[in-house]
Amino acid sequence: MNAHDSYRQGFPFTTALAALVVLMLLASQARAELLIRITEGADSAIPIAVVPFAESGAMPAGDKVSSIVQSDLTMSGEFRPLEPSRMLSLPSQRSEVYFRDWRLLGQRYVLVGQLTRSGDRIEARYELFDVNREERILGETAGASASNVRTLAHHISDRVYEAITGDPGVFSTKLAYVTVTGDGDNARYRLHVSDVDGKRSRIRLESREPILSPAWSPDGKQLAYVSFETGKPVVFVHELASGNRKKVADFPGLNSAPAWSPDGKSMLLTLSKDGNAEIYRLDIASGNLTRMTNHWAIDTEGAWDHTGRGIYFTSDRSGGPQIYHMDRAGAEPRRITFGSRYNARPRPDAKGEYVYYVHQRERAFHIARTNLKNGEESVITRTESDESPSVSPNGRLLIYATQQNGTGVLTVVSANGGAAYSLPASDGDVREPAWGPIVR
Amino acid sequence: MKGHERETISTDTAPLKSPVVMSVALHLLIVGIALAGWSWTSPISEPEPRTISARLVSPEPRPSPVVDEQDQRDREQERRQQQERERQQQEAERRRQQEEQARREAERQAQEQARQREEERKRQEAQARERAEQQAREQEAARQKAEAEAKERERQRAEEERKRQEEAKRKAEEEKRRQEERRRQEEAERKRQEEAARQEAERKRQEAERRLREQQLEALADESRREREAEARRQQEAAAARAREAQMLSESEKYQALIRERLSQAWYPPSSATEDMTARVQITLLPTGELVNARLVSSSGNTAFDNSALGAVRSLSRYPIPSDRDTFERYFRQFTIEFNPQRLR
Amino acid sequence: MKLSVQTKAFAMLLSVGLVAGCSSTGDTMEDGAYGSDVAAIDQDGGSTVYGGADGDGVSSSRLSEEERQAAREQAEQEALRNITTFYFDFDTSEIKQEARDVLVAHAQFLANNPRQNVRLEGHADERGTKEYNLALGERRANAVQRFLIVNGASRGQIETVSYGEEKPAVRGSSESAWAQNRRVELVFK
Numbered sequence: 001m002n003a004h005d006s007y008r009q010g011f012p013f014t015t016a017l018a019a020l021v022v023l024m025l026l027a028s029q030a031r032a033e034l035l036i037r038i039t040e041g042a043d044s045a046i047p048i049a050v051v052p053f054a055e056s057g058a059m060p061a062g063d064k065v066s067s068i069v070q071s072d073l074t075m076s077g078e079f080r081p082l083e084p085s086r087m088l089s090l091p092s093q094r095s096e097v098y099f100r101d102w103r104l105l106g107q108r109y110v111l112v113g114q115l116t117r118s119g120d121r122i123e124a125r126y127e128l129f130d131v132n133r134e135e136r137i138l139g140e141t142a143g144a145s146a147s148n149v150r151t152l153a154h155h156i157s158d159r160v161y162e163a164i165t166g167d168p169g170v171f172s173t174k175l176a177y178v179t180v181t182g183d184g185d186n187a188r189y190r191l192h193v194s195d196v197d198g199k200r201s202r203i204r205l206e207s208r209e210p211i212l213s214p215a216w217s218p219d220g221k222q223l224a225y226v227s228f229e230t231g232k233p234v235v236f237v238h239e240l241a242s243g244n245r246k247k248v249a250d251f252p253g254l255n256s257a258p259a260w261s262p263d264g265k266s267m268l269l270t271l272s273k274d275g276n277a278e279i280y281r282l283d284i285a286s287g288n289l290t291r292m293t294n295h296w297a298i299d300t301e302g303a304w305d306h307t308g309r310g311i312y313f314t315s316d317r318s319g320g321p322q323i324y325h326m327d328r329a330g331a332e333p334r335r336i337t338f339g340s341r342y343n344a345r346p347r348p349d350a351k352g353e354y355v356y357y358v359h360q361r362e363r364a365f366h367i368a369r370t371n372l373k374n375g376e377e378s379v380i381t382r383t384e385s386d387e388s389p390s391v392s393p394n395g396r397l398l399i400y401a402t403q404q405n406g407t408g409v410l411t412v413v414s415a416n417g418g419a420a421y422s423l424p425a426s427d428g429d430v431r432e433p434a435w436g437p438i439v440r
Numbered sequence: 441m442k443g444h445e446r447e448t449i450s451t452d453t454a455p456l457k458s459p460v461v462m463s464v465a466l467h468l469l470i471v472g473i474a475l476a477g478w479s480w481t482s483p484i485s486e487p488e489p490r491t492i493s494a495r496l497v498s499p500e501p502r503p504s505p506v507v508d509e510q511d512q513r514d515r516e517q518e519r520r521q522q523q524e525r526e527r528q529q530q531e532a533e534r535r536r537q538q539e540e541q542a543r544r545e546a547e548r549q550a551q552e553q554a555r556q557r558e559e560e561r562k563r564q565e566a567q568a569r570e571r572a573e574q575q576a577r578e579q580e581a582a583r584q585k586a587e588a589e590a591k592e593r594e595r596q597r598a599e600e601e602r603k604r605q606e607e608a609k610r611k612a613e614e615e616k617r618r619q620e621e622r623r624r625q626e627e628a629e630r631k632r633q634e635e636a637a638r639q640e641a642e643r644k645r646q647e648a649e650r651r652l653r654e655q656q657l658e659a660l661a662d663e664s665r666r667e668r669e670a671e672a673r674r675q676q677e678a679a680a681a682r683a684r685e686a687q688m689l690s691e692s693e694k695y696q697a698l699i700r701e702r703l704s705q706a707w708y709p710p711s712s713a714t715e716d717m718t719a720r721v722q723i724t725l726l727p728t729g730e731l732v733n734a735r736l737v738s739s740s741g742n743t744a745f746d747n748s749a750l751g752a753v754r755s756l757s758r759y760p761i762p763s764d765r766d767t768f769e770r771y772f773r774q775f776t777i778e779f780n781p782q783r784l785r
Numbered sequence: 786m787k788l789s790v791q792t793k794a795f796a797m798l799l800s801v802g803l804v805a806g807c808s809s810t811g812d813t814m815e816d817g818a819y820g821s822d823v824a825a826i827d828q829d830g831g832s833t834v835y836g837g838a839d840g841d842g843v844s845s846s847r848l849s850e851e852e853r854q855a856a857r858e859q860a861e862q863e864a865l866r867n868i869t870t871f872y873f874d875f876d877t878s879e880i881k882q883e884a885r886d887v888l889v890a891h892a893q894f895l896a897n898n899p900r901q902n903v904r905l906e907g908h909a910d911e912r913g914t915k916e917y918n919l920a921l922g923e924r925r926a927n928a929v930q931r932f933l934i935v936n937g938a939s940r941g942q943i944e945t946v947s948y949g950e951e952k953p954a955v956r957g958s959s960e961s962a963w964a965q966n967r968r969v970e971l972v973f974k
Contacts, residue, residue, distance in 0.1 A: 033722075033774065033775055033776055034692070034696065034771045034772065034775035034776070035775065035776045035777075035778055036696055036699055036700055036703070036775065036776070036777045036778070037700075037777075037778045037780060038700060038703050038704055038707055038752070038777060038778065038779045038780070039704075039780055039781060039782040040704050040707075040781070040782065041704065041707040041708055041709040041748075041752075041781060042704070042705050042706065042707060042708050045708075046708040078711055103755070103757065108708065108751060108755065130747065130751055131751075131755075132750075132751045132752075132753075132754035132755040133747070133750055133751055133754050134754075137747065163744075164710060164744060164747075165710040165711040165712055165744050166710045166711070166712030166713075166742050166743060166744025166745060167710070167711045167712040167744075183956070210948065210949075210951035210952070212915055212916070212919070212949075212951070213915065213916060226919075228948070228951070231946065232946045233919060233946075233947070253923060253945065254919060254920060254923050254947060256916055256919050256920075257916045257919075270916065270919075270920065272920070272923055276920075276923075276924065276927070277920035277923065277924075298917065298920040298921065298924060300916050300917055300919075300920045301914065301916045301917060314914070314916075314917055316876075316917075320876060321876075321913070321914075321917050342876075342913060344913060344914040344916075344917045345914040345916060345917070358913065358914050360912075360913075365912060365913065385911075385912075385958065387914060387915065388914070388915070394711075396711050403958070406957075406958070431915075432915070
């Protein structure tokens with residue numbers, strides 16, 4: 001009786017339910033819009049047209065702004081600038097840009113601009129267009145003295161790079177490196193500072209004794225380095241603008257491996273004043289030392305992690321040199337590398353994603369990196385006597401020293417091991433590159 | 441392979457041989473047993489071999505006695521004379537016997553004639569007596585006959601009267617019986633007709649019922665047939681719809697893959713991209729595959745990333761889309777593309 | 786067919802071997818020979834290492850026996866002290882056996898000449914990182930310093946410095962160049 005009742009009551013209910021289901025089906029069918037997932041991008045670099053800038057007034061001799069921009073973008077490994085000879089037109093302002101033409105040429109972006117000379121200054125007015133969206137994504141003016149056209153060009157490159165990739169460009173940053181010429185008593189060690197493309201190199205220090213481990217202050221105004229000019233390794237800090245320099249560590253034994261803290265107030269040093277190589281933190285203002293490590297093994301090559309609190313360093317406490325991380329002074333170090341018996345000179349990126357280091361594989365020394373999230377190690381370089389890795393401030397590029405025909409050269413690679421190029425040969429051995437910070 | 445063939449051949453011939461061998465062996469065995477049995481049966485009772493007497497010997501012809509030619513001729517003549525004498529004797533005997541027989545015949549004929557005459561006389565006397573007696577009997581018979589005839593006439597008249605009455609009575613009864621019969625027959629006929637009518641009615645009723653039932657069954661059958669057909673039609677239509685759907689889906693998937701491929705080639709994830717960035721762009725196409733509109737519906741939070749997605753979407757001059765209009769309308773008129781790098785460079 | 790022949794041959798050899806094995810049980814010739822070989826090596830080694838000639842019978846009437854002995858030792862020590870470079874294996878700071886006598890001589894010389902100072906320059910080969918090699922060169926110099934102090938030199942006489950891989954003795958990227966560059970040099974002032 002109850003069942004019958006409930007049946008009789010249930011009938012309209014089931015009808016309603018069925019109707020609801022149908023409605024839902026219809027609704028879902030209406031809502032089930034196609035979704036296509038794209039999980040991989042193009043393997044190649046982004047096509048961009050850097051149209052030669054229009055010029056009004058006398059321009060200084062030498063490379064054109066647009067060609068410097070073009071080579072900067074090429075160097076980044078992320079762009080594939082179009083040869084100007086293949087361009088169908090040479091617009092210099094928005095009204096002259098026909099997107100269809102650039103689309104036909106397969107270009108994604110077009111950079112146009114005009115240079116105007118006024119007195120000693122050169123003003124650049126430049127615009128960047130997204131060919132597919134037919135939108136201007138950058139429109140600015142910038143100026144520099146006529147002698148600093150490269151500065152202007154690098155600035156434009158940085159702006160273009162950032163507008164497209166979302167990461168700051170590093171084309172205006174500086175490199176510090178050491179060259180060696182001669183032998184024995186004739187040996188000359190020179191500390192250089194140059195643009196990242198190796199141009200506009202200037203010698204900041206020349207010595208008969210070795211110069212090692214240049215390190216940039218976070219503001220890019222000072223360099224710390226190890227100089228043997230007194231017959232032993234001593235750490236100096238060198239103010240680039242003035243050329244003033246001072247000893248910051250001249251203790252018995254080793255004084256080496258300077259590394260500035262992110263706030264620029266202190267630096268890590270390797271000192272052996274207490275018996276063997278240990279890492280100390282030097283407060284620059286007070287000159288106070290704090291011992292970071294304490295172990296009979298070699299502890300050296302300290303580098304601050306991205307937090308500015310913990311450090312990476314090299315220690316052979318396990319038998320051979322390996323990379324360790326330590327949260328703070330005196331904390332228990334955690335070993336990072338296990339891939340081979342020789343891993344040294346850690347250089348973490350600014351985002352805390354990877355740590356780069358010298359990595360021995362069989363008889364060769366490469367630069368490798370470990371993904372700090374998952375511990376995966378990958379070898380980045382294909383050359384075989386690789387040393388002194390230094391990561392670009394945006395984490396996209398890596399510079400390191402290697403041997404080419406028995407001579408030391410500097411090579412820049414994408415941090416993921418992609419495109420690579422060698423800096424133009426300088427006289428003698430080139431070594432110890434240090435990538436300077438982005439200076440705002 | 442050859443060895444194997446040889447092997448199979450040899451295994452084939454073996455059973456062929458063996459029956460022969462077997463049979464020979466069996467026969468030998470039987471013979472052996474028989475021989476053994478022969479020798480085992482008591483040799484004492486063995487009869488003398490008959491082979492000795494059974495030997496074929498042709499009997500030697502007896503030498504004919506040497507007789508004189510003259511001697512034989514004399515003896516022949518003598519034998520002939522003897523035979524002549526014997527014949528003459530036999531002839532004389534035969535003639536004597538014939539004479540005897542003729543004498544006995546004459547005797548028998550004389551006796552027969554005497555007996556026949558006696559018998560004739562007796563017969564005539566008997567006839568005369570018979571005739572006298574016959575006359576007496578005939579007179580008596582005539583008188584008795586007249587008497588009997590009178591009686592007979594009387595009796596016949598009575599008899600006829602009785603018969604006549606009986607006949608009348610019989611006729612009346614007959615009539616009555618006949619009427620009775622007719623009445624009964626009429627009753628039976630009526631009953632029969634009634635029964636027939638009833639049966640007819642019943643038959644008709646049954647027929648009607650049957651026809652109704654059949655009609656109902658037919659209706660039911662029709663109904664179910666129609667239902668079956670409808671069901672089949674529905675299923676067919678559903679299958680066709682599904683097939684169409686599947687075709688559209690597979691068609692759609694094909695073009696989805698094409699679009700995915702084209703967009704993957706056209707997308708340059710910016711260096712600032714991370715694997716947890718996701719941007720969604722809703723696009724609207726013309727049936728020609730041309731892009732009408734692209735709208736960022738979900739931002740990654742990174743402008744460069746969003747722009748790279750929009751740029752990729754807009755970079756395709758024409759989207760690969762199915763020529764089938766239904767599929768286009770269903771899937772490709774408007775859809776969403778999600779950009780989410782999984783394997784960054 | 787072939788296999789069966791081989792198998793047969795093998796089986797035959799096996800049986801022959803078994804027989805031979807049976808017949809050779811109890812033969813100890815090899816053991817004896819091996820034992821004598823080992824002994825010979827030991828004896829040879831012993832003779833070369835320890836079998837030094839004792840006195841050559843050279844005599845001088847003007848010098849006392851003690852004086853002659855001292856002169857002889859001094860000559861020997863001076864000869865040893867001509868060696869001022871000591872080599873190391875890759876990524877180690879362990880003083881090699883053959884360097885010890887020389888370093889002992891240096892230590893005694895320093896002990897005998899308290900005003901003599903020495904500078905220990907530690908070096909590494911070019912492989913590996915510069916800073917680590919700097920520390921490695923120092924460790925090598927320190928190892929030599931400790932050895933000298935243990936053998937009589939005083940700490941105040943000794944100065945250490947590491948040049949790491951910066952001042953190779955030999956240029957080049959060969960095993961031999963690297964071996965010559967992994968070193969501690971004693972520089973007397």
